[in-house]
Amino acid sequence: MIGREQRKNNIEQNKISIQRKRVLSALASYIADLYNPQLPILPERIADIIGISYNYGNYEDYFDGMLEHSNGGFHIYLNVDKAPSNSPRSRFTFAHELGHYFINEHRQALELGLAPSHQSFTNFQSENIVELEADYFASCLLMPEDRFRADCLGKKFSPQLIKELMDRYQVSASAFLLRYTFIENVPVMVICSKGNKIAWKWESDDFEFKYIKSLSRSIPSISATAEFYAKGIEYIDPQNLYAEDWFNYISHEPNTFGIKEYCIYAKRYNMVLTVIWY
Numbered sequence: 001m002i003g004r005e006q007r008k009n010n011i012e013q014n015k016i017s018i019q020r021k022r023v024l025s026a027l028a029s030y031i032a033d034l035y036n037p038q039l040p041i042l043p044e045r046i047a048d049i050i051g052i053s054y055n056y057g058n059y060e061d062y063f064d065g066m067l068e069h070s071n072g073g074f075h076i077y078l079n080v081d082k083a084p085s086n087s088p089r090s091r092f093t094f095a096h097e098l099g100h101y102f103i104n105e106h107r108q109a110l111e112l113g114l115a116p117s118h119q120s121f122t123n124f125q126s127e128n129i130v131e132l133e134a135d136y137f138a139s140c141l142l143m144p145e146d147r148f149r150a151d152c153l154g155k156k157f158s159p160q161l162i163k164e165l166m167d168r169y170q171v172s173a174s175a176f177l178l179r180y181t182f183i184e185n186v187p188v189m190v191i192c193s194k195g196n197k198i199a200w201k202w203e204s205d206d207f208e209f210k211y212i213k214s215l216s217r218s219i220p221s222i223s224a225t226a227e228f229y230a231k232g233i234e235y236i237d238p239q240n241l242y243a244e245d246w247f248n249y250i251s252h253e254p255n256t257f258g259i260k261e262y263c264i265y266a267k268r269y270n271m272v273l274t275v276i277w278y
Contacts, residue, residue, distance in 0.1 A: 016132055018205065021182055024103070024133060028140035031102055040170045041142050043094035052076060052101060054094070056085045065093040067100045068117040069110040074101055088172040092138050096120055099137030106130060139179040143169050149183060157186045157277055159238065159262055173264050173273055178202070188277040193219055195270050196229040208278075209247035220246050224261050225274045238262040246276060 016024070035046045047054050054076040066077040076097045083089035097120065100106040109115035120131060143165075151168065155161050157180075166176050177190045181204040189203035191212070198217040203210070213220045220226060222245040227233040243257040244250045250257065257278070264273040 016129070016136055020133070021136060024099075024137045025140045025145050025182070027102060028099075028137050029144040029146060031098075032141055032144040039147065039168065041095070041144070043091060043098055043141075046098060047076065047094070050101075052098075054078060056080050056090075063120055064089075065097045065120050066117055067097045067110070067120075074110075088166075088170055088175065091142065091170060092172065092175050093120065095138035095141045096134045098141065099134035100130075103133060103137060106134065136178070139171075139175050142171050142175065143179045145183075148179060152180070152183060152185050157188070162264075162275075177273070177275060186277050188275060191225075191274040191276070193225060193229075193272050193274065196226065199271075209243060209250070211248040213244075213246060213248050219274075222246075223274075224263050225272050228263060228265060228272055229270075234265050234267075235263060243278075 031046065032041050035049050036042055044054070052074045056078045058081050059077065059079040060081050062079070063077070064079055064082045068075045068077065076094065078085065078090060078093060078097075080090075083093065100110070100120075106115075110117070115130075120134065148165075148169075151165055152161070162173060162176060165171075166173060169176070171179075174190070174192070177188070181188055181190060181202055184204045184206055187204050187207040189201060189207050189209070191201040192199045196219050198212070198214060198219065201212070219229065223241065224233075224235050224239040227235075238260040239262075241259050241261055242255050243252060243259050244254055246259065246261070259276055259278045262275045264275070266272070
């Protein structure tokens, strides 16, 4: 069994490089502009145009989506037990499977029988670089770079901007934030936690702080996120904290470097999506 530290190392090693992100973003933008010049991006429309068949079915917990190559053609399976059709999560899963098709290395591996059908779980924490690339492609396809940058231009990062663009592009908060961290209008870190334990995190390349003040992947005690787990408190607005409340190895005088923490709660699942920026 892989230990916690080995798993963490695997994830760090499998991060997508900046150069690769640029390639995937450019590919996704090309596909979106070619097949779906208007918003929102419709994965079903793209699949229809290029001749990929698909179906929505009940597949319990086996996968979110799957791309299968058989008899010279491709088929996408979408699991309604995980997400209803046309929901933000289902749209992301569909775009993820299209990523496996449009990314040459992924498609060719299926065509040549070098890889099995892609059973995908779009939970943003895979240790498999192929799945990470498909996740990133999906975010870029649903939020094409030029259009997304234009919608962010001159707008202050805020909960209002998150909601506005989630609605415009019909995506989830996690998908929006994955896209926003690469655009890098402001330095930002996104942390997903469940039951006060960090499940995954990512940050923009210009985010100054890398080391969360955490024991056994727990949430730092001086934070709005920790208050949700300890006391059930849910804050509507971003909270003002200092960098040392969340992070170790701070090269600033105490109580001088302010950060903002905004929580998106999923109370039903005892989960929080935490956004930190400055």
